[in-house]
Amino acid sequence: MNISDIKHWLKKNLFSNWYYSLISLFIFYLLLITLPPFLDWALIKATFIGNSKTDCQPGGACWVFIKVWFEKLIYGFYPEKEIWRVNLAFLILISTVTLAFFVKSKFKIYILFFLIFIFPLIGFTLINGGFGLERVETRVWGGLTLTFILTFFGIIVAFPLGVLLALGRRSELPIFRFFSILFIEFWRGIPLLTVIFAAAIMFPIFLPANSNVDKLLRVAIGISIFEATYVAEVVRGGLQSLPKGQYEAAKSLGMGYWKMNFLIILPQAIKTVIPGITNTFIALFKDTPLIILVGLLEILGMINLAKSNSYWLGLATEGYVFVAIIFFVFSFSLSKYTQSLEKKYNTEKQ
C-alpha cells in the first residue's frame, strides 16, 4: 500500500465531508487524552516482576498482584493437588468444541449429544469427585472455574427448557399454554438477585434440616430457570416469524406435532434467533458475579477477597481491569463464534 492509497482510504473513510471530519477529529482527541495515560499506567510504568506489593513501583499498575493471586483467581479454593482435574475437564470441553469445526456435518450430531448429555457427567465427576477421585465440596469451588461451570450449566439447561416453554406457550392445549405463560411471566417478572437469594437462603428453610441439597446446585438451577424464560421468549419470536405455510406443509406431509416442530419449525426458527439467544447467554455469563451475594466467590468475588488482604491493599483497579479483560475476551469469543454459525446457516439469503 503506498501513500496515495492511504490518503484515499483516509479521505473515503474518515474525512469524506465536514461533519465526518469533525467527528473523526473528536474521536482522535478522545483517544489521545485517554489512551496514552492508560498505556503509561498499564504497561510502561507497570511492575510485572516480584512477589509482593512492596516490589511494585508507584505510579504504575501492579500486575504482580494478578500474578501472585492467579491460581486463586482461576480455581478459587480448589485444593492445589487436585487442580489437574479441573484442567482436564476444560481440556475435554475445549477440544470437543474445536473438533466440531473439523468433522463432517453428520458427525456433529454425535458431538452435540456428547456435549449435552455425556460431558456434563464426566465434568461433574472430575470436578466434584467420585469413582475413586477424592470428593471436593462445592464450597471450595470458585474463581473463573465457577464462572464457567455456572455458565455452561446455565446454557445446557436453559436452552432445551426455553425451547420447550416457547412451544408450550404456542401450544393449542390450554393447560400447557396457560402453565407456560404463567411460568414464563412469573420468572421474568422477578429480579435475578431475588432468584439467587431465594434459592440460596430461603429455600433451605422450607426443607428438613438434614436434607442437604447443595447450595451451588440450588443457585445454578435458579439461574438456569430464570434464563430459560428469556430463551423461551426469544425462541417464540422466531416461531412467530415463520409463515403459516411451513406448519401447513409439514402437516400435509402427515407429520405429527413433535416431528413437525423438530424437523421443520424449530430448525428454521432457532436459526433466525441466534443473535437473541447469544445475547441471553452473554448476559448469563456476565450475571454470574451476582452469586457473591450468597457467599459463592467466582472470579470477581476472588478479586474482592484478594484486594482486601492486608498485604495487598489498594490494588482494586488492577483487579477490576483484569476481570474486565477476562469477561471481554470470553464474551467476544462467544459472540464471534455464534456470528460464524449465523453466516453458516443463513441459507435463504445467499
Next chain:
Amino acid sequence: MKKIKINSFAVLAFVVTFIFTTFNANANQTRENVIKRGSLNCGVSQGVPGFSNADASGKWAGIDVDLCRAVAAAVLGDANKVKYSPLSAKDRFEVLKAGDIDVLARNTTWTLSRDGGLAVDFVGTNFYDGQGFMIRKAANINSAKKLNNVKVCVETGTTTELNLRDYFKQQKLKYEPVAFTKADEAVAAYDAGRCDVYTTDKSGLAANRTKLKNPADHLILPETISKEPLGPVVRGNDENWANIVRWTLNVMIEAEEYGITQANIDSLKSTEDPAIKRLLGLEGETGKNLSLANTWSYNIIKQVGNYAESYNANVGPKTPVGLARGQNASWRNGGLLYAPPVR
C-alpha cells in the same frame, strides 16, 4: 375437586409438622453435630483486612478467623479443622439461622435489634470498633473537636453518615459531606484532595490509610464518635453452644491477663497459681460445664494463642492495618477487654 383439596391440605400439614419437628430436634445439638462432622463451619467476611482474609495460598487469617480456630481447638482439639464460608453482609444471619454455619465471626456489630430480633445470640465482643477521622498532618489539627468548616468524605447509606451528622450537630461545628457509594471511591477522593477529612470505622481508617500515596502524611484523630462492638454470633436456640463460643473468647482474653502465651504455656505447667492452673486444665473441671474435655482451654492457647497474640499478628501496629490497642487493651492497661473469671 373437593377431595383433592383436602388431600393437599393433609400433605401440607404433614410437611409443616415434619419441618418443625426436625428443627426442634436440631436445637441444642450444634456441639454434637460439629464433633460428628469433624469440622467447624465458620462464617467469615468476603475480605476485611485483619479480620478475615485469605492469602494467595488460600489460607485464612485474621482476628475473626482466630476465633473460629479457637472454637475448633476447644471442641475438636484441632484449630485447623475449620471450614470457612465467606458471607456477604446481607446473607450472614440467614445462613447462620439455616444451619449452614455454626459460628458467625464476621465483624458484626452487636446491637439490641439484632440480638433481640433475629433469633441469634451475640456472645461477646472480640473487637471494640468505632467511627473516627483521618486528616492530613499538614492541617495541624490534632483533635476532632477542632474540625470546623471541613469537607468530609463519607460512604452513603451507612450508619457512618448518620453518626457524622449527629457528631457535628452535638459539637456545633460546620462541615460539608462529600458522599460516595464505595469505600474505595471515598478513599481515592480524599487522597486526591477533594476533602479535608475521611471518616469511617477506625479499623477501616487504618486499613485504608495504606492505600494512600503517602500513608505517613496522614493522621488518625484520637476521638471515637460511635460504639461498634464487633463480636461472634450463634443461633439463639443452643445455650451450650453459645457458652462454648463465649468462653472460648473469654479464655483468650484471660490468658493475656495472666501472661499465658502460645510459647510459654508448656513451661507454666508447674505453676502454683490456681487461676493459671485452671486455664491450663490442671485444676477444677472447667470443661465439664461446657460438655468438653478439660484440655479445651489449653488447646485454645496452645494452638491459637491469647488475645494479644491474635491482635498483634493480625491488626496490631506491626501489620499493614497498624492499629494501636487503644480501647481493645486489657482492662488492666486501661482498655475495655474484661473477661469474667474462667472457673
